[in-house]
Amino acid sequence: PIDPGRVGSTGHSYGGILTNWLITRYPDRFKAAVPGAGASNWTSNYALSDVSRSKELEFLGPPWEPEAREVMIRQSAYLNSGGVQAATLFVHGEDDYRVPLEGSIQLYTSLKKQRVPTKLIIYEGMAHGGWGHWNNVHRMINELRWWETYLKPMGTVPVSDPN
Template sequence: MLSGVDHLIARYPIDRERVGTTGHSYGGILTNWLITRYPDRFEAAVSGAGASNWTSNYALSDVARTKELEFLGPPWDPEAREIMIRQSAYLNSGGVQAATLFVHGEEDYRVPLEGSIQLYTSLKKQRVPTKLIIYEGMAHGIRGHWNNVHRMANELRWWDTYMKPANTVPVSDGQNH
């Protein structure tokens, strides 16, 4: 992943001080992992429906059986538990620097909300700029026109706040002020 980022930075006029990462579901999991493993590489992040703690995700997700395949067993197996701990963004979140927006459905049973709450709480306690938006009644995907307008406006505002160079025009939120 980072070799791809490095390739793009070397080839194109990209400001290496303003690189962000985003994703939903597995992309949210990867976003959480990247900001905890490479804290000096990303200026900002938007994580949508991303797990951050594999031991609690095992107990709460509606697809816990997949975790046994991914981590070679359940969390009570010492070897599997060690892998889960090593791969859990929340349990390795000390030192995160990326300003991070979390977006999650309240009723997500595939990747339960607790993963976003845990990592959000860790960043908040470390005084990293962070925000958590929970969509009431939503499952793994955010549905509905106005929910998506709200989500996209907040994501654009997040990028605008934490990634734009000083001489750019801010993104409008569509409201007259």
């Protein structure tokens, strides 16, 4: 059976977008989350992403058109982030032009101001993917620690415990 008090979500790129969306749409279902390089605000993503034209297909036009703007606002995790409860670790490349860092910063700031446990790790000089071996090791260690902190049952031995 699934323990409803220990449900988490993670993903990178589109998986990061979905993780951001899930924790804002179902705030009481997720205990922890780790979105990687996930957009959270479609109106700013449109202006900053190197593939902004693809958003016109997804959202029925650019953000200055009322119908498209309405869809973008409704689908933006950041703009719907009130009440999020999931402890959230954001991981993002500093030079990500596909899904710009600003999206993670915006949602991180919202959660921080709401006093939700949150952390933002920015990989200096890194783009959307291919962060290099040691950055990936660093990311995985931090993700494991996050899961251990927020999802492990009380009294169990952490994976990172060498003893």
